[in-house]
Amino acid sequence: MNKNRIRLAIQKSGRLSYDSQNLLKSCGVKVNLQKSSLIAFAENMPIDVMLVRDDDIPGLIMDGVVELGIIGLNVLEEKRLTRLFSEETVSYAILQNLDFGICRLSLSVPFDMKYSGILCLKNSRIATSYPNLLKRYFDKKNIPFKPFVLNGSVEVAYNSGLSDAICDLVSTGATLEANGLREVETIYNSRACLISREEKYMIPEKRHFIKKLLNRIQGVIKARESKYIMLHIEKSKLNKVTDLLKGAERPTILELFGNPDKVALHMVSSEIIFWETMEQLKSLGASSILVLPIEKMME
Structure with missing residues (x-):
């Protein structure tokens, strides 16, 4: 086994299995996962994915068998308490709370x-x-x-x-x-979370790659929570529109050709956009309102 490869444990079947696999796919990890196999090797990244029972994942992390795991906080906390009562080693770090398994x-x-x-x-x-x-x-x-x-x-x-x-x-x-x-x-x-061994137990190459993977996961989560908004609005109404849309960054404003009183507004909104929000924008005089999903995002 290549000592520089990262071992990641996910649930073999059950509540978190599909969402965990989908997260890896969204992060660009190419791996062919088969339920009949215990382990699968990513083609394009140094990741070995282990398919195991969910209540085994915390122990695999704490005992140093794998570097990363995706697990529900409920299972993690139950296992932590079990090991404390039996005076076993409890050592892990929560790297990221995820947006599924709630x-x-x-x-x-x-x-x-x-x-x-x-x-x-x-x-x-x-x-x-x-x-x-x-x-x-x-x-x-x-x-x-x-x-x-x-x-x-x-x-x-x-x-x-x-x-x-x-x-x-x-x-x-x-x-x-x-x-x-x-x-x-x-x-x-x-909710589901990404956990790891404590950093001090890992070689620098693994720490570097885990940071890279974590950045991708955070980007996927941010993209899922955000929408790309485009609309036309009168310049005098800009402040009211930006107050209504909570953006991750300040909007891009472009003057419309042939109409100096109106602008095109482009922005990433971190708020979930409902029909009610679009109706409020319409009532402010906005037109050509588009709300688009974001596939990938990195800040």
């Missing part, structure tokens, strides 16, 4: 339960895949409870008579509703 770890109870606060769950049996995060939350409130650890299918625990409530990840809440449950408390807010 969810929350929440307590949910049956629809028909009269819930007035967390004390309602005192001494309750709670099913979860995140016992350490759940314990930390209840310990801070000094409320006893009975954990019941399940790996997957936590929603069915109540209907099966295995628990009084559950603590699981929630994105839309549709799965909870389908199982007769409602969300009552948020334990932990999560």
